[in-house]
Amino acid sequence: MFILKRVVCVGGTIVPQCTALSVSNFSAYSCVRSRKRNSPYSSVDSGRYSSLVKSVMSSRVSSQTPETLQTEDEHVYGPVVKGPTPSSRPEMRVPKTLHPFLHFQETLQAEEPESGPPVRIVLNRAGRSSVPSVTRILQQTLSPEQIFYLERWKRRMIAELGEExxxxxxxxxxxxxxxxxxxVEDILVSGATWKNRNPLETSEYPPEVQGYMESISHVLEDVGAVRATESTVHHHTLNYLGIVDCVARYRGVLCAIDWKTSEKPKPFLSNTYDNPVQVAAYAGALNNDGNYKYQVENGLIVVAYKDGSPAHVHQLSSELMLKYWTTWLIRLEEFTEQRSSHASSAFEQKRGAV
Incomplete structure (x- = not known):
């Protein structure tokens, strides 16, 4: 009697079947008792294999990198055909109107003397409620990357500290x-230098401030001829305003100075994010504000630390100030476009409701 073995696939499962040539001599027992072929997987350590599978399946990070995945994909399906790009570099945006940073016409003839107490023009919102501030404009024109990292930091802090x-x-x-x-304003207005201050006077500051003051002590020694502190500047042509921290000479150079505090070291100018743009915006407004009879071409960012470690000082040359002034003009245009778009949407909704 001959028994014919064949293999069929049922629902994706391979099932061996036996068929006898002679029906009368059919024997199911002979099929069941037929000798099994040795599986190549019979020697695998099932325990170790199981643990390996679990470790791979539970991993949150693929063991394959994007490069190896792309190589494997191209091997199977062929390389990706990409359309031609118009340029390998993204086009840099430039301001539609390049407003001047300096405005010498009215200031050269009647420049204020540097002697005397510093000017402090208090912000008065009466009649200027619609004029946006530098801080507001920068906050509302953050890049998607800046917004992402800011939100991620906020979520992490809330997770650690809770909402309250x-x-x-x-x-x-x-x-x-x-x-x-x-x-800082008290020191600059008094005209006293940090070197000549009594240590007991320094201890009069609140505990939260003493470390910061010690941090900028080496900077204050190089600051003189203070011309303005915590003073409002208004650019009437571009219609924005702000409050400049200080205008004074740092090592002989007249600067718009911005005092910053930070919990993390910021040794490089790139660590200060939009602070250089902010300083350029303040200086540009001051240069075009009739209340100030002088021009400021340079900037200074001072980052103070609570533990008293020496503050980092970032000087902005006139060339850098022009660069950041251009960036500020672009951000200002973006803000104006956003406000115009929101006003149009609100008008359309109101008209639709009527």
Whole structure:
């Protein structure tokens, strides 16, 4: 009797079947008792194999890199055909109107002397409620990357401190910054140098401020001829305003100075994010504000630390200030476009409701 073995696939499963040539001599027993072929997987350590599978399946990160995945994909399907790009570099945006940073016509003839107390023009919102501030414009024109990292930092802080804890933390930072600026202004207005100050006078500052003041002590020794502190500047042509922290000479160079506090070291100018753009915006407004009879071409960013470690000082040359002034003009245009778009949408919704 001959028994014919064949293999069929049922529902994706391979099933061996036996068929006898003679029906009368059919024997199921002979099929069941037929000798099995040795599986190549019979020698595999099932325990180790199982643990390996679990470790791979539970991993959150693929063991393959994007490069190896792309290589494998191209081997199977062929290389990706990409359309031609018009340029390998993205086109750099330039301002539609390049407003001048300096405005010498009205200031050269009647420049103010550097002697005397510094000017402090208090912000008065009466009649200027629609004029946006430099801070507001920069906040509303952040890049998608800046927004991503800012939101991620905020979520991480809330996860650590909770909603109320994060609110208290933010209020504490704001209070420290305000006290710090007030302490710096007191020194600059008094005309006293840091070298000549009595150590007992320094200890009069709130504990939150003493470390910051020690941090900028080496900077204050090089600051003189203070012309303005915490003073409002208004660019009437471009219609924005701000409050410049200080205008003074740093090592003989007249600068728009911005005092900053930070919990992390910022040794490089790139670590200060939009601060250079902010300083350029303040200086450009001051240069076009009739209340100030002089021009400021340079900038200075001073980053103070609470632990008293020496502050980092970032000088902005006239060339850098022009560069950041151009960036500011672009951000200002973006803000104006956004506000115009929102106003149009609100008008359309109101008209549709009627």
């Amino acid at each position: 804890g994060f609110k208290e933390y933010s209020q504490k930072l704001f209070r420290q910054g305000r006290l710090f600026h007030s302490a």
